[in-house]
Amino acid sequence: MVTNTSARLVKAWSLLVALATANALLVGLAPGFVPPFYLSSIVIVLSLLKARIVILDFLGLRAGPALLRWTLLAWPMLLAAATIAKIAFLHVHAGG
Amino acid sequence: MHREMEALETAAADTDDFLVWVLVLSELAAFGILIAAFLLAAVRDPESFALARLHLSPGLATANTLLLLTSGWQAAMAARRHATVRQQRRALVFAALLGFVFTIIKLVEFNSEMRFAASASFNAFFELYFIITGFHVIHVVFGAMVLLLVAWRPGNSNIALITALWHMIDLIWIVMFPIIYLV
Numbered sequence: 001m002v003t004n005t006s007a008r009l010v011k012a013w014s015l016l017v018a019l020a021t022a023n024a025l026l027v028g029l030a031p032g033f034v035p036p037f038y039l040s041s042i043v044i045v046l047s048l049l050k051a052r053i054v055i056l057d058f059l060g061l062r063a064g065p066a067l068l069r070w071t072l073l074a075w076p077m078l079l080a081a082a083t084i085a086k087i088a089f090l091h092v093h094a095g096g
Numbered sequence: 097m098h099r100e101m102e103a104l105e106t107a108a109a110d111t112d113d114f115l116v117w118v119l120v121l122s123e124l125a126a127f128g129i130l131i132a133a134f135l136l137a138a139v140r141d142p143e144s145f146a147l148a149r150l151h152l153s154p155g156l157a158t159a160n161t162l163l164l165l166t167s168g169w170q171a172a173m174a175a176r177r178h179a180t181v182r183q184q185r186r187a188l189v190f191a192a193l194l195g196f197v198f199t200i201i202k203l204v205e206f207n208s209e210m211r212f213a214a215s216a217s218f219n220a221f222f223e224l225y226f227i228i229t230g231f232h233v234i235h236v237v238f239g240a241m242v243l244l245l246v247a248w249r250p251g252n253s254n255i256a257l258i259t260a261l262w263h264m265i266d267l268i269w270i271v272m273f274p275i276i277y278l279v
Contacts, residue, residue: 004172004175004176005176006173006176009169009172009173009176010169012169012172013165013166013168013169016165016169017162017165017166020158020161020162020165023158023274024158027154027278040278040279043274043278043279044274044275044279046274047270047271047273047274050165050270051267051270051271054168054263054266054267054270055263055267057172058168058169058171058172058263058266059260059263060172060175068117071121072120072121072124072267075124075128075267075271076267076270076271078128079128079131079132079271079275080271082132082135083135083274083275083279086135086138086139087279089139090139090142093142
């Protein structure tokens with residue numbers, strides 16, 4: 001059982017919904033204004049923030065074992081780094 | 097490396113749910129490999145991947161993200177230390193129902209995308225897309241059914257186990273969504 005309070009979970013869920021909405025708005029409205037490389041990087045960072053909230057608040061690892069917390073946090077961070085590397089590679093390859 | 101593994105085992109043992117975390121980490125590794133394969137394939141054939149992505153429905157996927165986040169919130173509410181059995185049951189059932197709605201939306205999405213999968217130029221994209229998202233939706237269906245089973249027979253250890261797995265499913269979707277649909 002996790003020691004989270006109802007209020008903390010509501011706050012975490014609200015933040016997640018706000019981040020998901022910001023993501024949708026960015027993808028829907030920003031392409032004409034923000035260069036694709038930066039837009040993609042922002043979208044990846046937003047997903048990283050959502051992943052962090054799920055791990056720390058929903059899984060209750062904010063106060064959990066540090067090694068377990070960092071092992072789980074490493075997974076989205078590695079994939080985010082790989083995705084940004086892919087975006088940068090394609091950006092350079094396209095002469096951007 | 098050996099010392100790190102020992103520390104991880106000790107940390108997990110402290111929380112008395114070592115096998116849950118082993119399962120979570122092995123699932124994350126499996127999905128990590130699939131997503132890495134998707135990224136590599138996208139680097140090899142960026143034009144075809146960009147074109148194929150135009151046939152996806154990011155709007156439906158965004159709706160699914162909100163559903164899964166809300167479902168995860170309900171699962172976390174069920175796993176609170178001081179939740180009553182009634183609160184646990186209600187939260188678990190709600191989490192499961194949202195999981196089933198996620199599945200229905202995903203199937204609607206699959207149905208509209210199936211006709212593009214036959215195209216030779218989009219083959220690599222859609223093969224990986226259906227493998228990754230299909231594997232994920234199977235996890236959602238299975239997880240939602242177990243959530244209902246646990247709601248029927250709630251017990252603290254069972255709730256801790258299924259909610260940890262449910263959050264892992266949530267986490268995988270959060271990470272795969274922008275990689276597959278957006279960037």
